[in-house]
Structures are given as C-alpha cells and as structure tokens.
Amino acid sequence: MTTAAAPRPTTHRAPTTGWARARRLAHDLPSPLPAQEVPLASAAGRALAVPLRARTPSPGFDNAAMDGYAVRGDGPWRVLDRVLAGRVHGAPPLAEQTAVEIATGAPVPEGTERVVPYEIAERLGDTVWASPGDRRHVRRRGEYARPGQELLPAGSIVTPPAVGLAASVGLDTLTVHARPRVRMIVSGNELVATGVPRWGQVRDAIGPMLRPLLTSWRAELLDSRMVGDELDWFAAAVAGSIIDADVTIVCGASSVGPADGLHHALRSLRATAHVDGVACRPGHPQVLAQVGQKWIVGLPGNPYAALVAALTLVEPLLAGLTGLPLTELETGTLVGAPPADERNTRIVPVRRSGQVLRLVEGGQPGQLGGAAGADAFAVVPPGWRGEAPVELLRLER
Numbered sequence: 001m002t003t004a005a006a007p008r009p010t011t012h013r014a015p016t017t018g019w020a021r022a023r024r025l026a027h028d029l030p031s032p033l034p035a036q037e038v039p040l041a042s043a044a045g046r047a048l049a050v051p052l053r054a055r056t057p058s059p060g061f062d063n064a065a066m067d068g069y070a071v072r073g074d075g076p077w078r079v080l081d082r083v084l085a086g087r088v089h090g091a092p093p094l095a096e097q098t099a100v101e102i103a104t105g106a107p108v109p110e111g112t113e114r115v116v117p118y119e120i121a122e123r124l125g126d127t128v129w130a131s132p133g134d135r136r137h138v139r140r141r142g143e144y145a146r147p148g149q150e151l152l153p154a155g156s157i158v159t160p161p162a163v164g165l166a167a168s169v170g171l172d173t174l175t176v177h178a179r180p181r182v183r184m185i186v187s188g189n190e191l192v193a194t195g196v197p198r199w200g201q202v203r204d205a206i207g208p209m210l211r212p213l214l215t216s217w218r219a220e221l222l223d224s225r226m227v228g229d230e231l232d233w234f235a236a237a238v239a240g241s242i243i244d245a246d247v248t249i250v251c252g253a254s255s256v257g258p259a260d261g262l263h264h265a266l267r268s269l270r271a272t273a274h275v276d277g278v279a280c281r282p283g284h285p286q287v288l289a290q291v292g293q294k295w296i297v298g299l300p301g302n303p304y305a306a307l308v309a310a311l312t313l314v315e316p317l318l319a320g321l322t323g324l325p326l327t328e329l330e331t332g333t334l335v336g337a338p339p340a341d342e343r344n345t346r347i348v349p350v351r352r353s354g355q356v357l358r359l360v361e362g363g364q365p366g367q368l369g370g371a372a373g374a375d376a377f378a379v380v381p382p383g384w385r386g387e388a389p390v391e392l393l394r395l396e397r
Contacts, residue, residue: 016277016284019312019345019379024326025274026288027316030295032323033178033246040166043158045218046176047323052152052162055170057142061107066137068117069128070108071099075116076129083107099128108138145169155323177323182214183245184224185237187253187261188301193226205303205368206251213310216396217318219247229253234261235268242269242294246321249314251306254285254298262287262298271296275313279382280345282365283308288317295321302365308347311377311393329391332357334378342383347393349374357390 017025035049064070071077077099083091085105094100094111102108102115115137121130145151151169152162158174166174184207191204207224214221222245227237234253241248253262266273266289275288282305287298297313299306316326336359338348349370350357357378362370371377379391 016279017275019278019280019347022275022278022286022288023312023316026313027320027326029274029288029290030317030320031293033180033321035175036178037173037175039173040163040171043166043174043176044160044163046158046174046179048152048154048156048158048174049177049323050175051150051154052156052166052171052174053169054145054147054149054151057147058145058169059139059141059143061141062112063139064102064104064106064108064115064137065139066115066117067104068102068115068119068137069099069121069130070094070102070112070115070138071128072111072113073097074132076127079123079126079128083109112138114138155325157324177321179218179220180246180318180321181222181244182219182247182249182318183222183241184210184249184251185241186224186226186251187229187234188226189228191226204251206299206301206306209303209307209368210249210251210310210314213314213395214318217315218322218324219318229261231261231264235265238262238265238296239269242291242296245294247295247297247314247317249310250287250296250298252299252301254287254300254309262296266296278309278312279343280308280312280347281341282363283312283347284344286313288313300365303368304363304371305365307368307371308377311347329379329393331355331389331391332376332378334359334380334386334390337384337386338363338380340383340385341380344382346378346380346384348378348380350376350378350392352376352392355389357392 072094073096077097079099079101081091082101083106084103087106091100091109094109100109116130121128151165186204186207190202192201193204197203227234238248250262269291271289271291273289277284278286283300285300286309289296295317299309332355334357338346348363349360351360352375360370360374377393
C-alpha cells in the first residue's frame with residue numbers, strides 16, 4: 001500500500017515591497033540595542049549611546065604650544081630656568097623681562113605672556129631677545145574642553161580620533177550600543193563548505209562573502225551553520241538560532257520552491273514578515289521578519305542576488321540596531337544602460353571614474369565575477385532611461 005505524501009502548506013506571499021522602502025524599513029523598524037560601557041580599545045567603530053563629555057579640562061594646565069622661551073614683558077629677557085614636559089612642580093612666577101626655556105607641552109610659569117619659538121629667538125648667555133609678535137603659542141587650561149562639555153553627540157561613530165579625544169579628556173571607557181550578534185544559516189543539500197565539489201554539488205560562496213561584510217557592518221558573527229532542506233530540521237535550526245542571535249541570516253530557502261523552507265519556519269515561529277519579496281533584480285526573494293526583538297533576514301540562494309539582498313536589508317538593519325543613521329547614498333552618471341525594467345529596481349555592478357559609472361560585465365544572479373571586479377553598485381530605478389543620476393551602494397575595501 002502506498003501512502004501519499006502530506007501536501008505542502010500553501011505559502012502566502014505579501015505584496016512585493018519597493019527597493020527603497022524595503023531598505024528604509026530595515027533601518028527604521030528595529031530599536032537600537034542596549035547600551036554598554038566598553039574600554040576605549042574596544043570602542044572604535046561603535047555608535048555612542050550617550051554623548052561623549054569631557055571628564056577633565058583640556059588642556060589640564062596652561063602649557064607651551066612650541067619649543068622656545070616662556071617670557072613676560074618686553075625683551076630682552078633674562079633666562080632663569082628650563083622647564084621640560086612632565087614636570088609636576090611649577091616654576092616660580094615670572095617677573096618682568098624674565099624667561100624660562102621651555103619644551104612643547106610643558107607647564108608655563110604663572111605670568112607667562114607668550115612663548116617665543118626658538119626659530120625667531122636669539123640668545124647670548126642668559127639673555128634672549130626677539131622681535132615683538134602677536135602669536136602667543138600658549139594653550140590655556142580648558143581652552144579645548146571644559147569638564148562636562150559635550151564633545152560628540154549620541155549616535156556618532158567612534159572613530160580612532162574620537163578614541164584619542166576621549167583619552168585626552170580623562171575617559172577610560174565609552175558608552176556605546178552593543179554590536180548585533182549575528183548567525184548565518186546556509187541552506188541547501190547540494191552545498192559543500194570546502195574543496196572541489198563533486199558532480200551535483202555546489203561550493204558555498206555566500207557564507208564566505210558575508211563574513212567580511214558583517215564585520216565591516218559592525219556585527220559580531222556568532223557562527224555559521226549549514227543545514228539541509230528538510231522543512232522541520234530547517235525550522236528547528238532557525239528557532240534555535242534566535243535564542244541567542246539578534247539577527248539570523250538565512251542564505252537560500254527564501255523563495256517558494258519545494259526546497260525553500262524559510263516561510264515554513266516563519267509560520268512555525270509566528271513571525272511577523274515586514275518584507276516578503278522586493279521589487280528589484282536580482283534579489284527579489286528576500287525576507288525581513290521579526291520574532292519579538294529578534295530579526296530574521298532571508299537571502300536568495302544565488303550569490304550575486306544574495307549580495308544585493310544583503311545590501312538592501314542586512315546593512316541597514318545592522319545600522320538601525322547599532323544606533324547609526326541610514327547610509328546616505330552617493331550619486332553618479334551611469335554610462336551604458338542595463339536592460340530596461342519598468343517594474344523593478346536594477347542593482348548593477350559598476351566601476352567609477354570620478355562621477356562617471358561604467359557597467360561591469362557579469363551581473364547575473366548566480367555569479368560574482370562582475371561584483372568582484374566592481375567598486376560600487378548602481379541603483380537603477382524602474383523605467384530609468386538615462387535621464388538622471390543614479391544612487392550608489394558602496395562596499396568598504
């Protein structure tokens with residue numbers, strides 16, 4: 001007796017979302033992750049959760065901005081002492097027509113009116129003289145920052161100079177948004193992770209491509225898991241991932257074919273699908289879903305289509321979670337139009353020469369040759385006929 005296979009549940013597809021709206025939703029829907037205090041060495045690349053405020057004045061004391069002589073009154077001056085940086089006991093106050101030889105950064109004595117640089121000074125024995133000048137070359141206490149002064153607003157990216165600024169005003173830690181914890185689930189019975197695939201198998205290209213992208217987008221990659229196409233196993237893998245991952249990226253299985261299990265998994269989790277299909281080529285079958293405060297992003301199984309979907313949904317989602325603004329897109333003039341499409345946004349690989357963009361061959365969904373040779377991706381809107389500049393998606397190099 002033959003038992004009939006259980007029918008596959010019918011998948012309801014939500015209306016396709018326009019490319020720009022999908023990108024905006026991915027950024028605006030999530031709330032930034034909680035704030036955490038981290039050492040300065042771990043803060044670079046993160047977004048400030050609270051403003052950076054000075055703990056101490058900067059400079060902390062009046063000091064010399066040049067090597068030379070700290071003087072008082074009109075010259076010539078009698079040199080009384082030498083003061084080097086690092087001195088913790090101040091020199092006696094200067095009287096009229098007296099000076100101390102001083103190094104850059106050293107505390108100037110009380111009464112100092114200016115520092116005369118070596119380059120314009122003449123000295124004979126203990127006497128030094130120079131032409132009058134308007135430049136004071138003295139950095140006064142609190143000239144750059146006062147205690148409690150806001151130096152960078154919340155939401156600013158902590159750059160290396162910002163780390164140095166924080167150190168200069170006495171801070172050892174900064175309060176930043178947590179990095180999103182991300183897990184990749186790479187699906188497909190045909191995929192292999194290493195070596196040369198046998199006939200009927202395919203080497204996974206999406207996982208290796210996404211790892212450096214996620215790092216550049218300030219994510220913490222927990223791990224990458226390969227799963228087969230069995231619906232229940234696939235659903236269990238997604239359910240297990242959202243326990244500790246803020247974002248689960250499912251590579252493949254986002255369409256409605258017989259081996260595409262993402263929608264089955266989302267139904268099992270009672271997830272809310274905010275985006276289910278994007279009006280773009282390539283990369284139409286992409287998904288943005290939410291379970292509580294956890295996020296699931298479905299990418300197509302073709303490598304270039306997956307890259308387009310990652311630029312559309314993953315990058316803005318991670319920016320929103322880390323408290324960063326949506327990346328503003330540059331524009332350029334595209335030379336050589338891609339095939340016309342009246343309904344979909346086309347994402348095509350290009351190379352830049354100033355503001356001129358030239359198409360790179362090899363923008364098919366299943367191959368990365370064009371993307372690997374490109375330095376940007378042009379966003380060509382529906383019905384575009386070459387009459388206006390196009391926006392650009394960039395990758396960090």
